Amino acid sequence: MSNTTSLFDDALVADPDSAYAWLRRTAAVHRTTTPDGEPVWVITRYAEARAALADSRLSLSKKNAKTSSEYRSSMPPELDAHLLNMDPPDHTRLRRLVAKEFTARRIDGLRVRIQNLTDELLGTLAGSQADLMQALAVPLPIGLICELLGIPEEARCDFQAWTDTLFSPAPGAAAESRVAMKRMHQFLRGVIDDKRNSPGEDLLSGLVHARDDRDALTEPELLSLAFLTLFAGYDNTVHLIGNTALSLLLHPQLLTAVRDGTIPIRSVVEETLRWNPPFALGVRRFAVEDVRIGNAFIPAGSRVWVSIASANRDERAFPSPEAFDPGRMPNHLAFGHGVHYCLGAPLARLQAEIAIRSLLERFPTLELAVSADELEWWPTFYKRGLRSLPVLI
Numbered sequence: 536m537s538n539t540t541s542l543f544d545d546a547l548v549a550d551p552d553s554a555y556a557w558l559r560r561t562a563a564v565h566r567t568t569t570p571d572g573e574p575v576w577v578i579t580r581y582a583e584a585r586a587a588l589a590d591s592r593l594s595l596s597k598k599n600a601k602t603s604s605e606y607r608s609s610m611p612p613e614l615d616a617h618l619l620n621m622d623p624p625d626h627t628r629l630r631r632l633v634a635k636e637f638t639a640r641r642i643d644g645l646r647v648r649i650q651n652l653t654d655e656l657l658g659t660l661a662g663s664q665a666d667l668m669q670a671l672a673v674p675l676p677i678g679l680i681c682e683l684l685g686i687p688e689e690a691r692c693d694f695q696a697w698t699d700t701l702f703s704p705a706p707g708a709a710a711e712s713r714v715a716m717k718r719m720h721q722f723l724r725g726v727i728d729d730k731r732n733s734p735g736e737d738l739l740s741g742l743v744h745a746r747d748d749r750d751a752l753t754e755p756e757l758l759s760l761a762f763l764t765l766f767a768g769y770d771n772t773v774h775l776i777g778n779t780a781l782s783l784l785l786h787p788q789l790l791t792a793v794r795d796g797t798i799p800i801r802s803v804v805e806e807t808l809r810w811n812p813p814f815a816l817g818v819r820r821f822a823v824e825d826v827r828i829g830n831a832f833i834p835a836g837s838r839v840w841v842s843i844a845s846a847n848r849d850e851r852a853f854p855s856p857e858a859f860d861p862g863r864m865p866n867h868l869a870f871g872h873g874v875h876y877c878l879g880a881p882l883a884r885l886q887a888e889i890a891i892r893s894l895l896e897r898f899p900t901l902e903l904a905v906s907a908d909e910l911e912w913w914p915t916f917y918k919r920g921l922r923s924l925p926v927l928i
Contacts (some may be wrong), residue, residue, distance in 0.1 A: 537751045543570055543916050551815065551919065552857070555579055555845035563829030563883050573818075575838045576831060581853075581868070583829045584846035589873030593820035593839055594622050600821045601836025617759035619818045624872065632745045632752060633760060634878060642881045645679070649886055652678055664904050667758045667894070667924040668777050672748060675890055676772035676883075680765060685737030686726060693722070698770055738764070748884050764879070772883045774813030774920030775804070776890045780922060781910070782807045783891070784903045786859055793894055802861035804887045809847045809867035810859050815919045816873065817841035844919060896921075898928045 547554040555700045558565055564579040564591045578584045587593055591868040597620060661801055673695070681691050697715040701927050727743060734740040739761055745752050752760065783803060792798040825832065833839060848856040870877040877883075895901065904925035911922040 555687040564831035579845040620764035672776040680768040805865035808869035
């Protein structure tokens with residue numbers, strides 16, 4: 536068992552693949568300390584990670600936390616009652632209600648709207664160079680998810696700023712996050728009140744009036760789900776689009792094969808989710824009893840994180856894991872596993888597929904405008920995403 540206090544230092548942020556490769560060689564599970572001073576166990580190998588994601592002994596509820604000090608969160612209580620903080624049976628009830636708004640038919644029905652939004656965004660590009668993050672990867676998901684929820688267009692810039700604040704690793708970020716959360720909470724409460732008084736055809740109106748056997752969402756659950764849908768539906772998809780585009784730009788031969796139809800876009804998206812997942816760490820969990828995972832004995836109440844990024848590169852599960860190979864069987868953990876598998880996964884995949892296909896069709900000579908080592912990544916271990924993606928068009 537490895538015990539290190541440097542798992543979340545600058546070296547991991549700068550070169551996560553090398554850092555995680557070393558950790559996997561050393562042990563399946565590591566005990567370390569987070570930047571907020573809390574002890575945490577991090578699972579880095581695929582088999583142990585996959586099992587942990589579906590292990591009922593690892594709870595998502597903060598009620599099971601027994602850390603060295605009170606578990607701290609920038610989240611107001613009214614935004615905490617969502618699926619990523621619940622275990623069955625509460626999770627089962629809530630997911631059943633929400634799943635009605637995320638059916639395959641409803642998601643597929645968004646195909647035309649996603650295509651139109653993508654075409655509008657790509658149509659604004661002019662000149663010989665562009666930043667694909669700001670031109671496409673950022674505005675497409677936030678535009679779509681805000682349309683789905685019925686969020687006014689004038690509020691989208693505020694929401695993007697709040698979200699970026701939540702991921703900031705800068706000193707003082709915790710205080711800024713609390714302010715951003717408070718503002719988001721106030722904003723969502725106002726939007727929900729509007730939907731309650733004047734419901735529309737949007738998803739948020741559907742959640743406001745969700746019913747199942749006389750069951751309904753409580754006010755905190757409704758606020759929390761609105762927050763989670765906005766937050767998760769936006770940021771992860773932004774970086775799935777950006778990372779998928781980069782995957783192809785770094786592999787010109789594969790880019791050619793995608794253009795001529797030899798390799799499906801869907802396969803490229805799936806391999807990107809394995810090779811460079813936007814959500815690097817799974818949602819934190821708490822051991823409800825003493826648990827042995829791999830080499831480690833984890834006491835009850837301990838905080839546990841599953842490293843999705845590391846598990847997806849585990850040599851024990853993926854031959855030549857450092858190679859980008861769209862021909863692999865898509866058995867990655869980017870969207871989780873078990874009862875907490877991401878409800879929004881089909882929507883994220885659909886947006887990425889349409890965005891990348893349209894991008895390649897419109898710009899047949901697309902290439903990186905800088906070298907790969909000049910690209911700037913968000914300096915955080917929670918996610919893996921680009922600040923910008925300069926390309927020649």
